[in-house]
Amino acid sequence: MIHDDAGLAAFLEGDVDAADAAEWDDHLLSCDECWSALDEARRGREMASSLRESAPAALRERVSAVFVNVPRPGRPRRRIATGAAMALVVAIVAATAIFAAVQESGGFRDPEPVAVVLRLAADRDGPTPPEERGVRITRLNVGGRDVVLARSDDPFPMPDGAIALADDPHSPWLAQRGAVSLLCFSHPDPILLAGQASPETLTKVAVALGISVPGRNQTGASGVPSG
Amino acid sequence: MFLDSTLPHLDVVHNVARRVARDADHADDLVQETFLRAFSAFESHDRARTRSWLVAILLNTARSDGRRSRVRAGELLVADVPEHHGKDDVGDAAVAAGERAAIVAALAAIPEEQRLAIVLMDIAGLTAQEVADTLGCPRGTVLARVHRGRRKLAAHLERNGMRP
Numbered sequence: 572m573i574h575d576d577a578g579l580a581a582f583l584e585g586d587v588d589a590a591d592a593a594e595w596d597d598h599l600l601s602c603d604e605c606w607s608a609l610d611e612a613r614r615g616r617e618m619a620s621s622l623r624e625s626a627p628a629a630l631r632e633r634v635s636a637v638f639v640n641v642p643r644p645g646r647p648r649r650r651i652a653t654g655a656a657m658a659l660v661v662a663i664v665a666a667t668a669i670f671a672a673v674q675e676s677g678g679f680r681d682p683e684p685v686a687v688v689l690r691l692a693a694d695r696d697g698p699t700p701p702e703e704r705g706v707r708i709t710r711l712n713v714g715g716r717d718v719v720l721a722r723s724d725d726p727f728p729m730p731d732g733a734i735a736l737a738d739d740p741h742s743p744w745l746a747q748r749g750a751v752s753l754l755c756f757s758h759p760d761p762i763l764l765a766g767q768a769s770p771e772t773l774t775k776v777a778v779a780l781g782i783s784v785p786g787r788n789q790t791g792a793s794g795v796p797s798g
Numbered sequence: 799m800f801l802d803s804t805l806p807h808l809d810v811v812h813n814v815a816r817r818v819a820r821d822a823d824h825a826d827d828l829v830q831e832t833f834l835r836a837f838s839a840f841e842s843h844d845r846a847r848t849r850s851w852l853v854a855i856l857l858n859t860a861r862s863d864g865r866r867s868r869v870r871a872g873e874l875l876v877a878d879v880p881e882h883h884g885k886d887d888v889g890d891a892a893v894a895a896g897e898r899a900a901i902v903a904a905l906a907a908i909p910e911e912q913r914l915a916i917v918l919m920d921i922a923g924l925t926a927q928e929v930a931d932t933l934g935c936p937r938g939t940v941l942a943r944v945h946r947g948r949r950k951l952a953a954h955l956e957r958n959g960m961r962p
Contacts, residue, residue, distance in 0.1 A: 577938040580945035586926060608949060615948030618901050618955055619920035626812035630826050634808060634833050635801060778862070779831070 579609050583616070684719040684765040687751045691763070692721075694728050711776065718766035718776055726757045745770050756782055800840050804833060807849045810922045811856055817905070817917040818860045828863065832856040850928040853918065857932070897960065904954040912947030919944050 581587050582595045599606050685708060692706045709720045721727075729735070733746035733753075741758035747770075754764040754773040762782065764773045811829050819825035832855050836843075843851050905913055918929045919940075926944070930937040955961070 576945040577941035580941035580948075581926070583945075584926060584941075608945075611952045612945050612948040614956075614961065615916075615950070615952035616920050618951060618960070619905065619916045619948065622817075622898060622901055622905075622921050623813055623923065624809075624816070626808045626829075630812060630829060631805070631808055633826070634830060635805065 576608075579605060579612065583609060583612055683749070683767065684717060684751050687748045687753065688719055688721045688763060688765050691727055691730060691753070692723065694730070716766060716768050716772075718764060718768060718773065720780075721763040721765065723761045723763075726761045727755050727763045729755070745773075800837055803840075803845065803848055804836060804852060807852050810849055810924065811852050813922045814853055814856055814917060815860070817921060818857070828856060828860055831859050831863075835859065847928070847931060850924060850932045853922065853924065853928075854932045900955060900958060900960055901951075904951050904958075907954060908947050908950045912943045912950065915940055915944040916947045916951065920948070 578587075578591075578595070582592065585592075587595065599609065688708065689706070706721055706723045709722075711718045711720055729744050730746050730748070730753075733744040733755075735742040735744045737743070743754065743756045746753040746755075750767045751765055752768060752770050752773050754770065754777060756762045756777070764776055766773060808829070811832055812825070815825040815828045815832075816822070819828050832852060835855050836852055905916065908916075914933070915929060918924045918932065919926065924932070926937050926940045929940045929944075933940065
């Protein structure tokens, strides 16, 4: 017991059973060294705990506002639109959290990523033009550059030269079309990121959106789903 | 519901964020991203450990964000002092702000593992077992770290004329 740092801390926390507490009481009466250590630790705890503060009301509102009208995760979705609505909210807010200069779309300064996305959507089988298949595009301004977030009911086809990021039929893939990088996810919902930015930047955007990228899952907390 | 389970722990998450972020705005961003990440994994987490689970996500977010921005998680600013919302006692407010700044500076001076134990237990209010769950180390290790860190903190401050 003597000089037992963990035991003294447990005693100070009141995190010991009655027998141990009684034993510590007896010991402390006769051991100046442990008494002094306990007293110093108590003062340190008091000073540290004085830094504790309540979360500002504005932060509480900011956190809460994101999840208003967002469906519960894990619930089966009848249509992609439900997930897409969530993705849009998450996209804008999460990107804002990471990139200071993110803005919601309001006209595209850089049409090339949009053109690449639409050409890719047009490569899919089916008679209808891409705009009638529910390809929904949002522009994110990441560090002054446009990054297109495209969502769709149907998967985007993997173009020639694309690199799968995992050995999985639903694996995300990376591709390059001229100056435009593409990063695509097909599971659970098709999401395509495109922009005149490096694959690394698109990967960071995906991580900021809460999308797990194989080999780049930076959350690491248990229970975080893989892409 | 997600917010019903997680929002009661906002103060805990906020307090940890304030001590690992480079400034108040960065702390708010970390909190926001923590809740977004938590939302995506909410269904699969252990409901009995929501508080320590949120803190684990926050710390991982801070680490990955620190790697991106080259700002080390745990770096603390001496000027990291909140606004005083008291009535009109400017003198007391200045003293309180000065004391907080001194404590923040002293905290920054102790070893990182001990500092983190103090942040999680004494400032955020987690139990030793919750900290052990969060950090993935034995409870006894957490208790030993917090004990040594508290003593160093007190000694450092008392050398500079502060005593609770």
